[in-house]
Amino acid sequence: MAPDTISAGQPAGTGRISLVGIGPGHADHMTARARAAIAEADVVVGYVTYIKLVADLLEGKEVVRKGMTEELDRAVHALEAARAGKKVALISSGDAGVYGMAGPTYEVLFQAGWTPEDGVEVEIVPGASAINACAALVGAPLTHDFCSISLSDLLTPWPAIARRLDAAAAADFVVALYNPKSGRRTQQIVQAQALFLRHRRPDTPVAIVKSAYRRRQQIVHTTLDQMAEQDIGMLSTVLIGNSSTFLREGLMVTPRGYANKYDVDQGFETREGEKAGRSLSTGLLGWVENLRADHADGASLAALAQRHRLPLDYIEAVLSTPVEAAVDAPADTEEQAG
Numbered sequence: 001m002a003p004d005t006i007s008a009g010q011p012a013g014t015g016r017i018s019l020v021g022i023g024p025g026h027a028d029h030m031t032a033r034a035r036a037a038i039a040e041a042d043v044v045v046g047y048v049t050y051i052k053l054v055a056d057l058l059e060g061k062e063v064v065r066k067g068m069t070e071e072l073d074r075a076v077h078a079l080e081a082a083r084a085g086k087k088v089a090l091i092s093s094g095d096a097g098v099y100g101m102a103g104p105t106y107e108v109l110f111q112a113g114w115t116p117e118d119g120v121e122v123e124i125v126p127g128a129s130a131i132n133a134c135a136a137l138v139g140a141p142l143t144h145d146f147c148s149i150s151l152s153d154l155l156t157p158w159p160a161i162a163r164r165l166d167a168a169a170a171a172d173f174v175v176a177l178y179n180p181k182s183g184r185r186t187q188q189i190v191q192a193q194a195l196f197l198r199h200r201r202p203d204t205p206v207a208i209v210k211s212a213y214r215r216r217q218q219i220v221h222t223t224l225d226q227m228a229e230q231d232i233g234m235l236s237t238v239l240i241g242n243s244s245t246f247l248r249e250g251l252m253v254t255p256r257g258y259a260n261k262y263d264v265d266q267g268f269e270t271r272e273g274e275k276a277g278r279s280l281s282t283g284l285l286g287w288v289e290n291l292r293a294d295h296a297d298g299a300s301l302a303a304l305a306q307r308h309r310l311p312l313d314y315i316e317a318v319l320s321t322p323v324e325a326a327v328d329a330p331a332d333t334e335e336q337a338g
Helices: 032-040 048-053 071-083 102-111 130-138 158-170 188-197 224-229 284-296 301-308 312-320
Strands: 016-021 043-047 062-066 087-092 121-125 146-150 174-178 205-210 218-223 236-240 246-248 251-253
Touching: 016 032, 016 071, 016 102, 032 087, 032 121, 043 048, 043 071, 048 062, 048 087, 062 071, 071 087, 071 102, 102 121, 130 174, 130 205, 130 218, 130 236, 146 158, 158 174, 158 188, 174 188, 188 224, 205 224, 218 224, 224 236, 284 301, 284 312, 301 312
Parallel strands: 016 087, 016 121, 043 062, 043 087, 146 174
Antiparallel strands: 174 236, 205 218, 205 236, 246 251
């Protein structure tokens, strides 16, 4: 069924679509709101595998099972049922907004002329994404900056994916690879490995988690140069560490950066020139001060750009723009929300 089968201006009912993230798959990791949204639903729509994961919650409900590539069909069915006045739970594994059904559903809704004032209410129920579930199983790999990249080129051109991989690798992000390999897509993970090896050490820690918190869960710790040789499939998530990530006692950990400010070997005393709750001496203001001093001493813009691995026009803009000095404001907290 194509989305244009829902005509714009079709009378809306008073139904509801709940886009439910059911988490990694185990009932213990599903939120109370997710369970309630399914319990309240007249109709539950989802990919066949996800339907199996919530089978114990489906008694007495209309259940619509769809295949892997039928995302738009799921959204169309949910909208039709909601416009008939029904409460619909459209389920995704992990979080519905992370490679899930939230995006396709809104595309279908807007194409059909839906607005927030429509009689069909739409709710997104967040859930733990695979990146969170897999990280929890292997240690603390996401304690510093990270990103996720899907290797599926079914809907995204490969050059776009390759550019993202190269940029993330160069920027030293911890990276989670979704959809890393399938029966037909076997070379994408090899290409990803090659791109990362341009910027990362061969012994960079890598964790491969298959079916996190499900019956056939499997965890493999390996390194970047051995990554593509491992058993990887569509149910796997690949976590690639950054330049600081280490593996110890079977746990993959990415340091937050406390060693930049505190002397770990001296009881976490603040290092000389640093202040607790303040930006590093090499934070923005300190860096700009040093940049200006180096430029005044004769370093060219091109040399500074190369030294800091930043665009030339950015260096030029920084040097030509006044930066306000730090004010006597309350210290920033160093404990940030996860």
